[in-house]
Amino acid sequence: MYKLKINLEVNGRKINKEVNSHYRLLDFLREDLDLTGSKEGCGAGECGTCSVFVDGKLVKSCLMPVAKASGKKIETIEYQGTPDNLSTLQKAFYQTGASQCGFCIPGMVMAATSTLRNNPDANIEEIKEEMGGNICRCTGYQKIFDAVELARDVISGKLDPKLLEQYSKPKDSYLGANVKRIDAPSKVTGRLKYAADMKMPNMLHMQVFRSTKPHAKIKKLDLTKAKQVPGVETIVTCDDVPGIDNFGVFIEDQPVLARDKVRYVGEAIAAVAADTLEAAKEAISKIEIEYEDLPALFDSEEALKDKILIHEHYKTNLVKHIPIRKGNVEEGFAKADLIVEEKFSTQAVEHAYLEPMAGVGYVDSDGTLVIISPSQNITHHRHMMAKIMNLPIHKVRFIMSPVGGGFGGKEDMIYQGMLALCAMKTRLPVKYVMTREEDIISTAKRHPSRTNYKIGLTKEGKITAVQIKMIADGGAYGCSTEGVMRKAAILGAGPYRIDNLQMDTIGVYTNNTPSGAFRSFGALQTEFATESILDICAEKLNMDPFELRRKNMFVAGDLTHTKQKLNSASIGTVLNELETLANWEKGAPNSRGQIRKDLNSNDNRDSCFLGARLNDKLRLSGGIK
Ligand code: FES
Numbered sequence: 001m002y003k004l005k006i007n008l009e010v011n012g013r014k015i016n017k018e019v020n021s022h023y024r025l026l027d028f029l030r031e032d033l034d035l036t037g038s039k040e041g042c043g044a045g046e047c048g049t050c051s052v053f054v055d056g057k058l059v060k061s062c063l064m065p066v067a068k069a070s071g072k073k074i075e076t077i078e079y080q081g082t083p084d085n086l087s088t089l090q091k092a093f094y095q096t097g098a099s100q101c102g103f104c105i106p107g108m109v110m111a112a113t114s115t116l117r118n119n120p121d122a123n124i125e126e127i128k129e130e131m132g133g134n135i136c137r138c139t140g141y142q143k144i145f146d147a148v149e150l151a152r153d154v155i156s157g158k159l160d161p162k163l164l165e166q167y168s169k170p171k172d173s174y175l176g177a178n179v180k181r182i183d184a185p186s187k188v189t190g191r192l193k194y195a196a197d198m199k200m201p202n203m204l205h206m207q208v209f210r211s212t213k214p215h216a217k218i219k220k221l222d223l224t225k226a227k228q229v230p231g232v233e234t235i236v237t238c239d240d241v242p243g244i245d246n247f248g249v250f251i252e253d254q255p256v257l258a259r260d261k262v263r264y265v266g267e268a269i270a271a272v273a274a275d276t277l278e279a280a281k282e283a284i285s286k287i288e289i290e291y292e293d294l295p296a297l298f299d300s301e302e303a304l305k306d307k308i309l310i311h312e313h314y315k316t317n318l319v320k321h322i323p324i325r326k327g328n329v330e331e332g333f334a335k336a337d338l339i340v341e342e343k344f345s346t347q348a349v350e351h352a353y354l355e356p357m358a359g360v361g362y363v364d365s366d367g368t369l370v371i372i373s374p375s376q377n378i379t380h381h382r383h384m385m386a387k388i389m390n391l392p393i394h395k396v397r398f399i400m401s402p403v404g405g406g407f408g409g410k411e412d413m414i415y416q417g418m419l420a421l422c423a424m425k426t427r428l429p430v431k432y433v434m435t436r437e438e439d440i441i442s443t444a445k446r447h448p449s450r451t452n453y454k455i456g457l458t459k460e461g462k463i464t465a466v467q468i469k470m471i472a473d474g475g476a477y478g479c480s481t482e483g484v485m486r487k488a489a490i491l492g493a494g495p496y497r498i499d500n501l502q503m504d505t506i507g508v509y510t511n512n513t514p515s516g517a518f519r520s521f522g523a524l525q526t527e528f529a530t531e532s533i534l535d536i537c538a539e540k541l542n543m544d545p546f547e548l549r550r551k552n553m554f555v556a557g558d559l560t561h562t563k564q565k566l567n568s569a570s571i572g573t574v575l576n577e578l579e580t581l582a583n584w585e586k587g588a589p590n591s592r593g594q595i596r597k598d599l600n601s602n603d604n605r606d607s608c609f610l611g612a613r614l615n616d617k618l619r620l621s622g623g624i625k
C-alpha cells in the first residue's frame with residue numbers, strides 16, 4: 001500500500017502524517033483522526049453527509065483525494081461546537097427539532113454554517129439553494145430551514161437569543177408540544193456514534209462476495225488465492241454455520257451465505273475478514289466461482305404457475321396467501337347499479353435510509369457473541385442468531401446502535417450472521433460497512449404489487465361488494481412477506497363499511513431482490529388501489545369524491561372486516577380536515593374539466609390522471625398531458 005506524507009491543519013491542529021495514498025479526505029478524517037462526525041451516506045458526492053470546510057469552502061470530503069488536502073486548513077463538524085457549548089446554528093437545530101435520525105445532520109449543520117457565513121442575510125430561497133447539495137431522509141426539510149432562519153435572525157440581532165432555548169412545557173399532552181430531544185446535542189455536533197463510526201482494538205474488516213447471477217447452481221467455489229492475501233484472517237461460507245442455517249422473521253428459508261445455489265443478484269456467498277479493508281477487498285477479488293445458470297423467474301404472476309421453483313423443497317413459489325371472506329360478494333354485485341373493474345400496480349421501492357447498513361461483531365470476555373447494529377428488530381434477531389450459531393440464548397447479545405434511518409429496511413436480518421461467523425471464528429472484533437451500491441443491490445425493498453380490483457355500488461354511492469386480489473413479489477426469500485400480506489389484507493379495503501368483501505393477498509417467491517418491511521407494511525399497496533378506484537367511481541357516479549367516502553366510512557361501533565369493534569373512528573374528521581386544508585372545490589371530478597382551482601393554489605393547474613380529476617374522456621382521447 002503506497003503512503004504519502006501530508007501536512008495540513010485540521011480543526012486548528014497542525015498535522016504531519018503518512019497516509020494511505022488512495023484515501024479520500026473523508027477516509028483520512030474518519031480512519032486516521034477518528035473524526036467520525038463526517039458521515040459517508042453515498043460516497044459519490046450526492047448526499048452531503050461528508051461536508052467539511054477546506055480553506056473555508058464547503059467541500060464534500062468523499063470526493064477529495066487526501067493528497068489534495070495537503071497544505072490546507074480543514075474544519076469539520078467537531079470544530080463547530082460541543083454538546084455543552086453549541087454554536088448558534090446547532091442550538092437552532094436543537095430548538096426546532098431538526099435532528100430525527102441525525103445521520104444527515106452534521107452535514108446539514110456544515111452546509112447551513114457555510115450558507116450564513118457566505119450570506120448572513122440569506123432569504124429562504126437562498127438558503128434552500130445553498131443547501132441543495134444535502135439530503136435528509138427523515139426530518140424533512142422544513143425544520144432544518146426553520147433552524148437556519150432562526151439562527152440567521154439571532155446572529156443578526158433581530159431575534160432574542162433566548163428563543164434558542166425556548167421549549168414548551170406540556171401540561172396534559174405531549175402532542176403538538178415542542179419538547180427537547182435529549183439526543184439532539186450529540187447529533188448536531190456529530191458526536192453520536194453510529195455502527196460505522198465504532199472502532200475496537202485489533203478490529204478486522206469484513207467484505208462480502210456476492211452473486212452476479214439471479215438463479216444458478218454454485219458448481220465450484222475456490223478460496224485458495226483469496227486466503228493467500230496478506231492480512232486475511234478468515235473466509236466464511238455456508239460450511240461454517242454451526243447451527244440451523246435457515247432464518248427469517250416469519251419463514252425460516254434464508255441461509256446466512258448461499259448454500260448450493262444463488263437466488264438473486266447480490267446474494268452473499270462468502271465473507272472475508274482481514275486486518276485492513278483493503279486486504280479484505282483484495283481477497284474478495286481473488287475468489288473464484290463457477291456457476292451453472294438456472295432459468296430465472298422475475299414475474300410474480302408467472303411464479304404462481306410453479307414452473308420454475310425458487311426453493312425446490314417447498315414445491316411451490318407461494319410464500320403466503322391471506323384470504324378474508326365477509327358476506328357474499330356475488331349477492332353484493334347483483335345489488336349494484338355500477339360495477340367497476342381495474343388493475344393497479346406498484347413498484348419496488350428502495351428505503352434509501354441515509355445510513356448504509358453497518359455492524360460490529362465480537363465475542364466478549366464471557367464468551368458471549370455480541371452484535372452491534374442498527375437493527376429495528378433486535379429481540380427477534382437475537383433468537384434467530386442463537387439458532388444459527390447453535391448457542392444458548394443467553395450467549396447472544398444484540399445491541400441496537402443509533403439507527404440512521406430505517407423505515408422498515410433494518411427490520412429483516414441481512415448481514416449480522418456473517419459478522420457473527422467471522423467474530424466467532426477469529427475471536428476478534430469484526431466490522432462491516434456496506435457501500436451505498438451494495439446496500440441497494442442486496443437489501444430488501446418494498447413489495448412490488450399487482451392488484452385486480454372489482455367494486456360494486458348503488459347509484460347513491462353505497463358500496464355493495466368489493467373483490468380484491470393482490471399478488472406481491474416477495475423476491476428470493478420470505479423476509480417479512482407473510483406479515484406484509486396480513487397487513488395488506490386487513491387494511492387494504494380502507495376505512496369503509498363493506499358488507500360483502502372478498503380479499504386475497506398473495507406473496508410469492510421470484511429471483512428478484514427480496515422484499516421486506518417498509519413503512520405501512522403492505523397497507524400502502526392495497527389502499528392505493530382502494531382510494532384510486534373510489535375516485536374513478538366518484539367520476540362515474542357524478543359524485544363528489546368526499547361525499548362518496550362519507551357515505552361509506554366507518555363510524556364508531558362498526559366492526560372492521562376482521563371483526564374488530566371500533567370504539568372510535570376518525571375518518572370523518574380526517575376527511576373534513578382534508579377538504580378544508582385542500583380548499584376543495586366541491587362537486588364531481590368530471591364536472592370541472594381540465595382546470596383545477598383548489599389545493600390552496602391561486603393559479604389554475606392541469607388536471608392530473610390520479611385522484612379526483614381522473615377524466616376518462618380526456619384520458620382516452622389523449623387530451624390530458
Ligand atoms: S456526498 Fe459525500 S458521502 Fe454523500
Ligand code: FES
Nearest residue numbers: 101102104136137
Ligand atoms: S435526520 Fe436527516 S436523514 Fe435522518
